Structure formats: C-alpha cells, structure tokens
Amino acid sequence: MTIAAHPLVARARELADGLLSPAAERVDQEGIPPGHIEAVKRSGLLGMSAPVAYGGSAAPASVVRETAEILAGACCSTWFVQTQHQTPVLTLAGTALPVRERLLGPLARGELLSGVAYAHLRSYPRVPVRVRREADGWRFSGTVPWYTGWGLNDVLLLAGVTEDDEALFAFVEAREQPGLRPSELMRLAALTASRTVSLDLDGLCVPEEAVALRTPYARWAAADRPKTRNANPAVFGIAEAALALVEEEYAAVLRGRLAEIRRRAYALADHPVPDEHVEERLAVRAEAFTLMRAATTAAVVTGGGRAMLLDHRAQRLAREGLFLLVQGQTSASRAVHLKRLAERHDSGR
Structure with missing residues (x-):
C-alpha cells in the first residue's frame, strides 16, 4: 500500500x-x-x-x-x-x-483529547515547575509558560522536576481547579485560535495513580533531544499550501527544492540511530525553514496588497510559518538556524 x-x-x-x-x-x-x-x-x-x-x-x-x-x-x-x-x-x-x-x-479512540505541558523541561537547569512528594501523591508548583488547547482539551499531561532531579509526568483534568489557574488566552501573531495560556501551579495535588512517567531527568533529556533535531513535517505542509497560491512557473522551482529537502529530512528521521548525523539533521532542518519562508513570501508577493488583509490565505500561511520557526526550538537548533541566516546574508553581499 x-x-x-x-x-x-x-x-x-x-x-x-x-x-x-x-x-x-x-x-x-x-x-x-x-x-x-x-x-x-x-x-x-x-x-x-x-x-x-x-x-x-x-x-x-x-x-x-x-x-x-x-x-x-x-x-x-x-x-x-x-x-x-x-x-x-x-x-x-x-x-x-x-x-x-x-x-x-x-x-x-478519540473519546478524549489531551494537551501537553512539558516543553519547559527543556530549559533545565532552570526549573519552572517543581514537584514534591506528598503522602498520597505529588505536589506541582511553578509556572507552565505555554499550554495549548485550553478549553478544547479534556486532560493534560503535566511535567515537572522532582527534588531528586527526576522528570515526572502526570495526567490532570484540563480545567481550572485548586492549585491550577490559567492565564487569559494569549493573543499571538499566529495560532491564537489554538487557545494558548500559561498555567499557574500553586501546590496542585496529583495522585500517584495519575503518574505516567518518572525517570531521571538526564535519561528523559537524552531521549527528547533527537526529536527537536529533525525537520517538522508541518513545515513542508505550510510550504506546499503556500506554493499552491504561486504561479506555476515560479512555484515549480521551489517545489523541486522542497521535494529534495523533504527526501533528505525524512531519510534522516528514519535513520535507526537518532543520535547520529546531528549536524546534518540540524542543517536540513534549517534548510527546510528557509524554503518554507521562501514559499510563504512568494505567496504574499503573488497576493499583492490583498495579502495584507488578515483574512487572506497567504498572510495566514506566512504568520503560521513564523510560528513554526520557533516551535520546538532549542539552543542548538537556534544556533544552527541563525548561523545559516548569517552565512546566506554574507554570501549575498
């Protein structure tokens, strides 16, 4: 098939x-x-x-x-x-x-929809959310900077770091409750529709039976790092949608480059050893971003003045592309992306 x-x-x-x-x-x-x-x-x-x-x-x-x-x-x-x-x-x-x-x-089965509140773990050794052992479970304190799907999700997977430097993940109901208070919905340049808030955790009590994962932070981080090195498939989806708005004589060139970057990105993603080819993965990830921005820019240029209207498709895709530039970003991926942008600028002088 x-x-x-x-x-x-x-x-x-x-x-x-x-x-x-x-x-x-x-x-x-x-x-x-x-x-x-x-x-x-x-x-x-x-x-x-x-x-x-x-x-x-x-x-x-x-x-x-x-x-x-x-x-x-x-x-x-x-x-x-x-x-x-x-x-x-x-x-x-x-x-x-x-x-x-x-x-x-x-x-x-789709009977419940879940969100996640764990990206802040990547800021370690800074610990925005701390977890302490209680007699009948765990107590979460701190701030989750970003949580998407508030009011849409039924449950959320919440993570924090324990006093023993363990990453602990547990499920809680995605609603305001004692110890969990959401901010107002954030107004973002893109994806405001996804209903993103921050979560204030003031001693949220979570029972032991809600825990889904408890592991040394170093072990969790080692497994998590490869996920942020590969190109995000959404980048290719946005690029394809943008190119559909561009005259074919111009879109064809970008579409050919897009296909080649996608092929390389997915070959790396399928490599059996996720910790190998790290530099190449990050470089291809940055190339995918560059191509996506070229595609969304081409869509805006094609749309002309109308593309400045908030309800114009090219404008929406361009803003969504901006969101993907920073979604799942780490210090390593940021450094490679910025270096690539600087090199492209320097070579064009």
Whole structure:
C-alpha cells in the first residue's frame, strides 16, 4: 500500500479538504470551533500512533508525517492542537503504570483529547515547575509558560522536576481547579485560535495513580533531544499550501527544492540511530525553514496588497510559518538556524 492510499492519509485529506481548509481563515481569526474538534476526534487520527489493542492504528512514521503535512497545510491551528495529543498517547503506550489502562484507550479512540505541558523541561537547569512528594501523591508548583488547547482539551499531561532531579509526568483534568489557574488566552501573531495560556501551579495535588512517567531527568533529556533535531513535517505542509497560491512557473522551482529537502529530512528521521548525523539533521532542518519562508513570501508577493488583509490565505500561511520557526526550538537548533541566516546574508553581499 502506498502512503497516499493509507486509510489515515485518506481521512486526513478528506478532513482537510472538506472542513479545515475552507474555514481556515475564519478559524484563524475566531478560534477553533467545537465541531472541528469533534471531527478530529471522530477521524481516527488521534490514535494513529497508538497500539491496535487499545483502538489505535499503530501507523508507520511515514503515514504520521504525511497526515501532519496535510493537516498543517490546511489549518495549522487545528494541526497543532491535535499533534499535542500524540505525545500523551506515546507516553502511555510506553508505560506499564496503572494510568495506561485508564486513559490509553479513550485517548486512542478519540473519546478524549489531551494537551501537553512539558516543553519547559527543556530549559533545565532552570526549573519552572517543581514537584514534591506528598503522602498520597505529588505536589506541582511553578509556572507552565505555554499550554495549548485550553478549553478544547479534556486532560493534560503535566511535567515537572522532582527534588531528586527526576522528570515526572502526570495526567490532570484540563480545567481550572485548586492549585491550577490559567492565564487569559494569549493573543499571538499566529495560532491564537489554538487557545494558548500559561498555567499557574500553586501546590496542585496529583495522585500517584495519575503518574505516567518518572525517570531521571538526564535519561528523559537524552531521549527528547533527537526529536527537536529533525525537520517538522508541518513545515513542508505550510510550504506546499503556500506554493499552491504561486504561479506555476515560479512555484515549480521551489517545489523541486522542497521535494529534495523533504527526501533528505525524512531519510534522516528514519535513520535507526537518532543520535547520529546531528549536524546534518540540524542543517536540513534549517534548510527546510528557509524554503518554507521562501514559499510563504512568494505567496504574499503573488497576493499583492490583498495579502495584507488578515483574512487572506497567504498572510495566514506566512504568520503560521513564523510560528513554526520557533516551535520546538532549542539552543542548538537556534544556533544552527541563525548561523545559516548569517552565512546566506554574507554570501549575498
């Protein structure tokens, strides 16, 4: 079976063409409506990486990437909300703790939608969220700087660092409660529709049975680092959507370069040793960003003055591209990207 013929890819395409893309400019300005979230839940895409025994599809990485490209190109806000869900699913699939039996099935079947609050762990040794042992569980204190999907998600996977330098992940209900208070919804240059807030944690008590992962921070970080080195499939989805707005004689050149960068990026992503070819992975990631920005800029140029209207597709895609430049960014990826930008500028003088 080809990737394009896979049922999940077909469902993603149907969802994108029939619902997400036609409404994307309105969603960008007004927010993701409940009906779109329900459609995502019914699509089966939330369980694409989950074990079949729990109602998922255990789809190969190539299918996961293709669906990400399709959804991001159609409506990046909706893609971003649903992609947050995949980390909780994978975390539960990899644990033997009791929470697996309680939540993996509902998350895999799309009965529940989950968000994540763990990116702040990457700022270590700075620890925005601390976790202390209590008699009947754990107490979280601190601030989660970014949390996406507030008011859309049913549960969230919350992470912090313990006094013993362990990374601890636990599930809590995604609602205001004693010890958990959200900020006002953030107004962002892009993806405001995804309903992002910060979370103030003032002694949030979480029972032991809600814990999904507890491991030395160094071990967690070693497994997490490779995830931020590879090119994000959403970058290719945004670039493709932008090139669809450009006259073909110009788009064809960029599309050919895009295909080559995608081929290299995915070959590296499929490499069996994720800690190898680090410099090449980061370089290709930066190349993908450069091509995406060229594509979205070409779409804006093609649109002319109308592209400055907030409800113009080229303008939305350009702003979403800006968001992807910093989403999942680490100090290593930032350094490589900035170096590449400086070198391109210097070579053009």
